[in-house]
Amino acid sequence: MQLTVHADDKALGTAAAREGAAAVAAAIAEKGHAVVVLATGASQLTMLADLIRADIDWSKVTVFHLDEYVGLGLDHPASFRRYLQERFVDKVAGLKEFVAVDGDAGDIDAEIDRLNRRLGAETVDVCFAGIGENCHLAFNDPPADFDVEDPYILVELDEACRRQQLGEGWFPTLDDVPRRAVSMSIRQIMTSRRIVLSVPDERKAAAVARAVEGEVSPKAPASILQRHPAASLHLDRASASLLAAHKA
Numbered sequence: 001m002q003l004t005v006h007a008d009d010k011a012l013g014t015a016a017a018r019e020g021a022a023a024v025a026a027a028i029a030e031k032g033h034a035v036v037v038l039a040t041g042a043s044q045l046t047m048l049a050d051l052i053r054a055d056i057d058w059s060k061v062t063v064f065h066l067d068e069y070v071g072l073g074l075d076h077p078a079s080f081r082r083y084l085q086e087r088f089v090d091k092v093a094g095l096k097e098f099v100a101v102d103g104d105a106g107d108i109d110a111e112i113d114r115l116n117r118r119l120g121a122e123t124v125d126v127c128f129a130g131i132g133e134n135c136h137l138a139f140n141d142p143p144a145d146f147d148v149e150d151p152y153i154l155v156e157l158d159e160a161c162r163r164q165q166l167g168e169g170w171f172p173t174l175d176d177v178p179r180r181a182v183s184m185s186i187r188q189i190m191t192s193r194r195i196v197l198s199v200p201d202e203r204k205a206a207a208v209a210r211a212v213e214g215e216v217s218p219k220a221p222a223s224i225l226q227r228h229p230a231a232s233l234h235l236d237r238a239s240a241s242l243l244a245a246h247k248a
Contacts, residue, residue: 001225002232003212005240009200013046016234020047020126020196021054027125027193028060033096034125037184037192038088039066039138040080042168043130045087047198051128052091059094064119066129066189067139068101070108070154070180078170079103101152101182112152112182119151119188127192131199134160135207135220139183144221151188155181167203186224195231202238209242 006012020036027034038048068080076082081100089098099118105111134141141158162177171177189195199208211222212233225231240246 001212001228003235003240003243004232005235005237005246007237009046009236012198012200012234012236013048014050016047016128016196016198016232017050017054019232019234020128020194021051021056023126023194023196024054024056024061028057033060033062035062035064035122037064037066037124037127037129037189038084039129040083041130043198043200043204044128046200047128048087052088056092058092059096061095062097062099062122063089063095064099064115064122064124064184065101066127067181067183068103069178070103070182071178073104078165103182108154108182112150112154115152115182116150124188124192125194127189127195129189129195129197131197131204131207131211131222132161133164133203133207134158135210135222136161137186137189137222137224139181140186140221142221143218144186144224146186146218146224148185149187150185152182153185155183157181186221190224190228192228193230195225195228197225197231197233199233199239200236202241204239205242208233208235208239212243 024034065084072079074082102111139155141161165177166174210220214220216223216226
């Protein structure tokens with residue numbers, strides 16, 4: 001895993017967007033189209049703000065998103081579909097396709113089957129992601145399932161994950177945070193040709209240290225990234241502060 005520490009969140013987002021955009025452009029040059037996975041949350045805001053300005057022919061790009069709460073409609077401010085629609089899809093010209101996770105589908109199992117058939121036919125060129133405060137990757141909370149092969153799975157969110165969503169201001173109370181989500185699986189994420197992670201903020205420092213310097217374990221889901229041949233981790237000084245090489 002390649003690791004870069006930037007001066008601040010803005011520099012981090014710019015660098016992550018530049019790296020990811022270059023990989024998207026290379027995929028288009030190689031095969032005529034690209035498949036991208038986008039994440040959401042506070043960690044992705046500055047990266048997405050730069051990515052939408054990249055010189056990319058978006059008409060050749062299909063976008064999937066990483067995860068979505070079960071039971072949240074598009075009208076909810078914490079909806080990840082809404083987040084990506086407003087911050088990315090509506091801001092790029094002529095995107096080929098946005099394959100959304102319908103978290104409030106009447107039959108969530110059928111929705112997961114639909115997504116699995118759709119993504120199962122693709123190779124992801126670039127997966128943009130973050131790392132949770134509990135070291136989750138997507139909504140794969142610890143202990144994560146490293147073996148399930150389905151591209152998307154139904155997961156239960158642990159309290160630490162739900163408290164992170166509350167702390168970031170997406171919900172008014174903990175009881176309002178959904179307890180289930182549809183998440184891209186660990187194995188599916190690891191099939192991505194390139195993974196670009198944006199992880200700012202001191203509250204992520206302990207999780208970053210576990211992911212980078214700890215043993216690979218389902219108890220620290222993001223640690224699996226140590227085994228990916230083309231994963232890059234973009235940090236700021238705060239999120240890198242507990243790494244051995246960056247402690248004061």
